[in-house]
Amino acid sequence: MHKKLLIIISITLLTLMSNLLFANDMDGKKIAFDRKKGNCLACHVMDDGDMAGNIGPPLIVMKARFPDREALKAQIWDATTKNSISIMPPFGKHQILSDAEIEKLLDYLYTL
Numbered sequence: 001m002h003k004k005l006l007i008i009i010s011i012t013l014l015t016l017m018s019n020l021l022f023a024n025d026m027d028g029k030k031i032a033f034d035r036k037k038g039n040c041l042a043c044h045v046m047d048d049g050d051m052a053g054n055i056g057p058p059l060i061v062m063k064a065r066f067p068d069r070e071a072l073k074a075q076i077w078d079a080t081t082k083n084s085i086s087i088m089p090p091f092g093k094h095q096i097l098s099d100a101e102i103e104k105l106l107d108y109l110y111t112l
């Protein structure tokens with residue numbers, strides 16, 4: 001009886017720990033594709049993402065088009081600074097994504 005309980009507790013703890021590890025380990029692509037994070041695919045064609053929207057421009061050849069990382073970061077942080085009526089969510093300003101998540105996202109965008 002005790003043994004069973006111990007096993008259940010161990011499994012629960014392991015699951016919790018792996019969830020934590022996984023969350024911290026989310027890479028830029030996951031952040032971009034995850035509906036609860038970037039959800040960039042709702043509006044942008046990018047990479048191998050399925051069923052992408054075309055409300056925003058396709059995110060391609062990013063290095064050539066955005067040689068300045070700060071400019072690209074500014075677009076993601078708050079798109080309304082460039083276009084006051086932008087419908088792109090201000091990911092940084094509204095704390096939809098953390099600074100660390102935006103940095104990972106930028107690393108990923110520069111692979112496109």
Ligand code: HEC
Pocket residue numbers: 032037038039040041042043044055056057058059072075076079080083085086087088089091105109
């Ligand atoms: C609700 C729709 C929407 C979502 C979600 C969205 N965007 Fe946008 N995005 C736009 C629109 C519209 C534009 C065109 C410029 C503007 O209006 O701000 C744009 C422009 C951009 C640009 C400039 C592209 C260029 O070619 O000039 C980048 C980079 C960008 N978005 C990245 C992202 C990333 C990364 C995500 C996910 C974290 C994202 N967007 C999520 C709508 C969206």
